[in-house]
Amino acid sequence: MNSKNPRVRFAPSPTGELHLGGARTALFNWLFARHHDGQFLLRIEDTDQVRSREEFTQQIFDSLSWLGLAWDEEPLYQSKRGDRYSEMINILLATEDSYRCFCSKEELTRKREEAQSESGGYMYDGTCRSLSEELISEKLTSNHPFVVRLKVPRTILKFRDHIYGEIQVNTEEIDDFIVARSDGNPTYNLVAVIDDHDMGITHVIRGEDHVSNTPKQIMVYEALGFPIPEFAHLPMIFGPDKRRLSKRHGATGVQEYRDNGYLPGALTNYLSLLGWNPDTEKEIFSLHELAQSFQINQVQKKPAVYDEKKLHWISGQHIFNSTVNDLFEGIRKMNPDWRGEEEDEFLIEVIELLKLRAKSLTELQDISEYFFEDPKSYDEKSSRKHWKDNTVSSLVRQYCETLNTLGEWTEDGVEQALRNVAEDEGISAGKLIHPVRLSLSGIPAGPSLFAMMGLLGRETCLRRLELALQRFPLQGT
């Protein structure tokens, strides 16, 4: 598609934190804007007085910023636009594209229930569609409450969706829906249109749950004489149970991912693959690369199931591709006090040794503990396997002695020393490597033993070996 400088928007309601579905919608809008050199705008749909909370607005901003989805211009707040909406409602009334409906809520509810028990379906019957002038002014002077309904024209309405293709609806299936409530406030299908128009939105990219709203909104555009934007509806994101992703499915808030140590680039990478086909076998993309290759018509029609395992894998790839400095900064951003007593240089070397083994910033922190603290316990299985008896102890003791006499403490030096001991004793190096590793880290996993030792330094290594010697073998002599 060769849209020139499109303007798109993300329009969340601040009734909760930014969740994965919203983040994906925001991301695709952002990618579309960036790809076509357009603008990505924000609109806060805060007209739901009951559920909207200001703190959520801030959280949404924070989440978007964290994801790297910067927006253009100042966000638009619907709560500040009441006058504009009233103006448009009056125009709609004046042009007779809409009308006042004096039917009471109770009356309508009754009719709906009746209809539903009989045929199952209900649409407003148009009772007030053509009331006489006299009746209307009579109701108005007596302050009879009313809503405003759009006069839905009878026609076959078609629109083109960039993802779903052509969609056709018979508007006879749509009743004269309400555009203004009895308190004068406009409803969603009206404000969305007014705002999108006023914001100069050229492409409305939103969730698939809005497909059925689209014909209604198109009728509003027409009634208002506004040009109709283009539409693209994104398929839903499901949980593993094939139901719309929600809190039930565990972590769904963007902030939870941040707090769990995922890199923003990993999340956007994963989210982009949820419903979009990059048209290459490549799977790991930076946000910038995504923007370059994003094509809205390569978006899938069917809903995608969220798969945490794949996200985790992608996260690991991003960690691996990150520079140690970025990872260090990332950890400090999460956790400003992280190992504050250590030299930055040392921390960075620790990260260097571990980044291949971690899938998130949190894991990176978790598996680095032994670089800073002597082991509090030793992996039991490994202890039994690699330090069965006193012969191991004597080997380790011998290694300690060699280390004591070692000149300069280097990775190569400690390795050579170990291999010499092993050779002298006629055993494989592994026989000694395992117990030494256990002594130093307490666990049977980790980077190259000698790299570890090089970084830990002579003093720490010898202290830990001594500690282990006092403790092992666990039983017998």
Next chain:
RNA sequence: GGCCCGUUCGUCUAACGGUUAGGACGCAAGAUUCUCAAUCUUGUAAUAGGGGUUCGAUUCCCCUACGGGCUACCA
């Protein structure tokens, strides 16, 4: 109930109407290695069902089934 949309390995996804239906995650096995991880190799596993159209359907059409969305004085 009505309207709209969808359906390829467990999951994310490829395949001008002609492929041994491909890749990725996961899982399993092997290689490698001082362990773990990473990496590499191999394996596992899919066109929802039924009708058409066609020399030939994953691909086009219809029906059924299943799933989802909407059907508010929510957004």
